[in-house]
Amino acid sequence: MTENKQPTYNPGKGAGEPVGVAILGHGTVGSEVLRLMEENSDAFAHRIGGTLEIKGVAVSDLGKPREGVDPALLTDDAMALINRDDVDIVVEVIGGIDYPRELVLAALRAGKSVVTANKALVAAHADELAAAADAANVDLYFEAAVAAAIPVVGMLRRSLAGDNILRISGIVNGTTNFILDAMESTGATYDDALAEATRLGYAEADPTADVEGHDAASKAAILASLGFHTRVKFDDVHCEGISSITAEDIQAARDAGYVIKLLAICERVTDEQGNESVAASVHPTLVPKEHPLASVNESYNAIFVEAEAAGRLMFYGNGAGGAPTASAVLGDLVGAARNKVHGGRAPGENTYANLPVADFGDVTTRYHIDMEVEDRTGVLAELAAIFAARGISLKTIRQEESGDNARLIVVTHSARESNLAATVEELQKISAVKAVNSVIRLI
Amino acid sequence: MTENKQPTYNPGKGAGEPVGVAILGHGTVGSEVLRLMEENSDAFAHRIGGTLEIKGVAVSDLGKPREGVDPALLTDDAMALINRDDVDIVVEVIGGIDYPRELVLAALRAGKSVVTANKALVAAHADELAAAADAANVDLYFEAAVAAAIPVVGMLRRSLAGDNILRISGIVNGTTNFILDAMESTGATYDDALAEATRLGYAEADPTADVEGHDAASKAAILASLGFHTRVKFDDVHCEGISSITAEDIQAARDAGYVIKLLAICERVTDEQGNESVAASVHPTLVPKEHPLASVNESYNAIFVEAEAAGRLMFYGNGAGGAPTASAVLGDLVGAARNKVHGGRAPGENTYANLPVADFGDVTTRYHIDMEVEDRTGVLAELAAIFAARGISLKTIRQEESGDNARLIVVTHSARESNLAATVEELQKISAVKAVNSVIRLI
Numbered sequence: 001m002t003e004n005k006q007p008t009y010n011p012g013k014g015a016g017e018p019v020g021v022a023i024l025g026h027g028t029v030g031s032e033v034l035r036l037m038e039e040n041s042d043a044f045a046h047r048i049g050g051t052l053e054i055k056g057v058a059v060s061d062l063g064k065p066r067e068g069v070d071p072a073l074l075t076d077d078a079m080a081l082i083n084r085d086d087v088d089i090v091v092e093v094i095g096g097i098d099y100p101r102e103l104v105l106a107a108l109r110a111g112k113s114v115v116t117a118n119k120a121l122v123a124a125h126a127d128e129l130a131a132a133a134d135a136a137n138v139d140l141y142f143e144a145a146v147a148a149a150i151p152v153v154g155m156l157r158r159s160l161a162g163d164n165i166l167r168i169s170g171i172v173n174g175t176t177n178f179i180l181d182a183m184e185s186t187g188a189t190y191d192d193a194l195a196e197a198t199r200l201g202y203a204e205a206d207p208t209a210d211v212e213g214h215d216a217a218s219k220a221a222i223l224a225s226l227g228f229h230t231r232v233k234f235d236d237v238h239c240e241g242i243s244s245i246t247a248e249d250i251q252a253a254r255d256a257g258y259v260i261k262l263l264a265i266c267e268r269v270t271d272e273q274g275n276e277s278v279a280a281s282v283h284p285t286l287v288p289k290e291h292p293l294a295s296v297n298e299s300y301n302a303i304f305v306e307a308e309a310a311g312r313l314m315f316y317g318n319g320a321g322g323a324p325t326a327s328a329v330l331g332d333l334v335g336a337a338r339n340k341v342h343g344g345r346a347p348g349e350n351t352y353a354n355l356p357v358a359d360f361g362d363v364t365t366r367y368h369i370d371m372e373v374e375d376r377t378g379v380l381a382e383l384a385a386i387f388a389a390r391g392i393s394l395k396t397i398r399q400e401e402s403g404d405n406a407r408l409i410v411v412t413h414s415a416r417e418s419n420l421a422a423t424v425e426e427l428q429k430i431s432a433v434k435a436v437n438s439v440i441r442l443i
Numbered sequence: 444m445t446e447n448k449q450p451t452y453n454p455g456k457g458a459g460e461p462v463g464v465a466i467l468g469h470g471t472v473g474s475e476v477l478r479l480m481e482e483n484s485d486a487f488a489h490r491i492g493g494t495l496e497i498k499g500v501a502v503s504d505l506g507k508p509r510e511g512v513d514p515a516l517l518t519d520d521a522m523a524l525i526n527r528d529d530v531d532i533v534v535e536v537i538g539g540i541d542y543p544r545e546l547v548l549a550a551l552r553a554g555k556s557v558v559t560a561n562k563a564l565v566a567a568h569a570d571e572l573a574a575a576a577d578a579a580n581v582d583l584y585f586e587a588a589v590a591a592a593i594p595v596v597g598m599l600r601r602s603l604a605g606d607n608i609l610r611i612s613g614i615v616n617g618t619t620n621f622i623l624d625a626m627e628s629t630g631a632t633y634d635d636a637l638a639e640a641t642r643l644g645y646a647e648a649d650p651t652a653d654v655e656g657h658d659a660a661s662k663a664a665i666l667a668s669l670g671f672h673t674r675v676k677f678d679d680v681h682c683e684g685i686s687s688i689t690a691e692d693i694q695a696a697r698d699a700g701y702v703i704k705l706l707a708i709c710e711r712v713t714d715e716q717g718n719e720s721v722a723a724s725v726h727p728t729l730v731p732k733e734h735p736l737a738s739v740n741e742s743y744n745a746i747f748v749e750a751e752a753a754g755r756l757m758f759y760g761n762g763a764g765g766a767p768t769a770s771a772v773l774g775d776l777v778g779a780a781r782n783k784v785h786g787g788r789a790p791g792e793n794t795y796a797n798l799p800v801a802d803f804g805d806v807t808t809r810y811h812i813d814m815e816v817e818d819r820t821g822v823l824a825e826l827a828a829i830f831a832a833r834g835i836s837l838k839t840i841r842q843e844e845s846g847d848n849a850r851l852i853v854v855t856h857s858a859r860e861s862n863l864a865a866t867v868e869e870l871q872k873i874s875a876v877k878a879v880n881s882v883i884r885l886i
Contacts, residue, residue: 036752046795047604149753151602159594161490162773295738309479309770310592313760327752330605344787352489
């Protein structure tokens with residue numbers, strides 16, 4: 001089915017009874033959500049036009065001591081809590097995929113609106129969840145799943161609903177932005193910058209999901225799906241992390257007027273036959289230092305959108321953390337509660353465009369290639385011929401001494417990934433090329 | 444009445460009949476709205492779950508040749524068009540205050556939802572318009588009234604509805620940002636930069652509304668009202684423009700590590716008795732060059748929000764122009780149409796906090812004061828005593844030769860406007876001070 005059922009008639013329950021809320025999870029985000037609901041209960045009541053009442057907080061470990069939550073609210077039976085008649089909205093802040101999927105589907109099927117912060121769940125199962133929400137005529141909100149407090153989901157779902165997105169480029173992972181920014185500003189190696197990030201709490205003990213780009217890839221899938229009204233899942237995202245970026249790469253980038261950022265890039269692709277598709281990828285990217293994304297430092301996130309009528313837009317802020325994530329959860333909760341009281345629904349998911357996912361080889365990009373080459377006559381001609389054979393022209397070339405060899409750095413003009421990748425493969429095989437040090441795409 | 448009626452249940456009309464749209468105005472924005480509705484009619488129908496049909500386009504001059512609009516749709520009887528039974532939504536893109544106010548009120552009272560781009564109208568009459576929308580149970584959207592395509596209204600109304608705003612600082616006028624940026628990057632005088640802006644179309648023949656800050660003040664009133672759930676009108680905004688900024692001011696700022704931006708600043712104020720109020724002001728402001736707002740160049744806009752849970756957020760993009768403004772209008776139109784088809788209402792205006800507008804003297808700020816002073820012993824002591832007498836401490840002091848005199852530049856620590864202004868007045872009277880060259884606030 002190519003078209004999702006749009007929201008239909010959904011009268012509200014009025015302001016007579018409170019809106020019942022079930023909170024699933026009491027970790028960093030869950031406890032912050034509870035704290036802020038308590039602190040702002042009057043303000044929220046005014047903004048909703050009705051009161052919120054927490055009916056229960058589901059946790060896995062009832063024995064663990066917990067601050068800031070009435071023990072009478074705690075339960076380890078999430079399913080029973082979800083199914084209570086007096087629960088209208090379920091907030092899922094557990095994390096993980098399989099168990100939350102079970103709970104969220106149960107909530108939707110029981111007619112409860114759902115607010116989630118779970119990017120992995122949404123990136124993997126958005127279609128199933130959206131269908132369940134539509135069938136039950138309830139809302140599924142997930143602003144907190146992408147870049148925490150930066151309201152990119154609402155922006156794509158509502159604000160840009162009258163425009164057409166051309167491209168979305170985002171710094172959507174704070175860990176990797178912190179590491180690359182530390183390497184940029186201090187000249188540190190990757191390993192030292194990662195150690196610093198870990199020490200300061202910007203990287204987890206096992207940083208794989210962040211540094212290999214998986215976290216960013218989940219967000220890329222969600223952004224691409226929303227931006228292009230189509231279905232893109234985590235597995236559709238081409239993903240490269242930052243663990244092979246070196247201090248020399250950072251220096252070479254700086255010399256050429258760039259910084260290196262790990263970007264999620266979502267765009268329309270037109271293949272050689274003129275067929276349209278959507279591509280989402282995550283990879284280290286050279287960004288000109290004048291570009292707005294270049295000045296996004298530390299662990300901040302930013303999403304840069306190019307739309308047909310709006311032109312360039314950028315949204316910057318805290319992309320992670322308990323309070324910023326809770327801010328997004330609570331914005332959604334107030335929205336869901338307004339609908340429960342007054343009637344109506346948020347825009348449902350809409351994949352009407354139903355574009356196929358691009359073959360990554362069809363994506364157009366530009367490469368920055370850093371090589372050690374033999375320092376002799378004819379090498380440049382040999383290399384240039386290899387590029388030309390695949391229709392790739394060179395934008396800039398820089399050569400400098402490197403011991404007995406020469407270091408050659410080229411930036412190509414735009415070309416298809418498949419041609420660029422094949423060219424690099426060929427370069428690696430010829431004797432004139434001692435090593436390809438790095439290949440980094442440009443924004 | 445301190446509390447606005449919240450949206451009540453409003454069933455949709457279903458997708459059987461098209462949603463009828465009346466466009467009032469066919470200038471730069473109106474013609475772009477029409478063009479994009481035509482171009483995107485299928486996409487919009489999918490996103491709305493129903494079709495849009497333009498029932499008429501009201502213009503003042505039927506004789507003027509117009510491209511891109513079916514002449515059969517043109518009318519000079521806006522009131523008749525508004526009142527047609529088959530019109531569901533009225534789009535106001537005429538501009539001005541009195542006549543649009545009449546039309547918008549008529550539309551709302553006739554049960555039509557309204558989408559407007561008119562900042563002056565909203566800044567002056569938001570309360571009356573919102574009350575009319577509530578009474579008729581229809582929507583009033585005005586994303587396009589503030590910073591065009593940058594979705595700041597939706598962000599404040601929805602995304603941050605679960606948070607509390609501390610402060611909003613915005614570059615919301617492209618003309619003045621272009622002029623200040625030109626002065627910054629080329630060392631041009633104000634007059635030369637204004638001439639360049641006029642030549643390039645960034646300034647109008649009569650640039651007063653832009654350069655004196657009135658345009659920014661309308662937007663400040665709207666942002667303050669939304670951000671603090673209270674009523675702030677154009678007349679409540681303290682407004683200073685850029686026409687007295689000199690190339691020397693720009694240079695002095697650069698030497699101290701700042702750029703000068705015209706900012707709209709909206710914040711909560713607590714007076715000496717502990718009473719809360721809201722202040723909105725527009726004035727040239729020193730912004731540290733590392734601050735995200737400092738890198739906003741040319742005619743771009745940006746709104747920087749500090750919220751309790753979310754922390755820092757910034758939204759950057761085109762704040763003016765036909766297509767960016769149309770993008771915002773169309774986002775609202777799709778939203779209004781979704782509600783007409785499926786039922787429900789956008790969050791209404793909500794001024795529940797009902798905070799008073801601050802006495803501008805109670806606002807806390809920091810001054811950068813540039814003076815010519817007599818070059819003799821004891822001058823510094825004399826001046827320092829004047830500051831100290833009003834409880835103002837100095838953060839930085841710089842003195843350099845200036846002919847027979849000395850040039851003294853001080854930056855104060857935070858203090859109340861009334862104390863700072865009184866201090867400057869006193870400084871201007873003493874013989875040791877030859878001239879106060881400029882007084883500019885810091886962000």
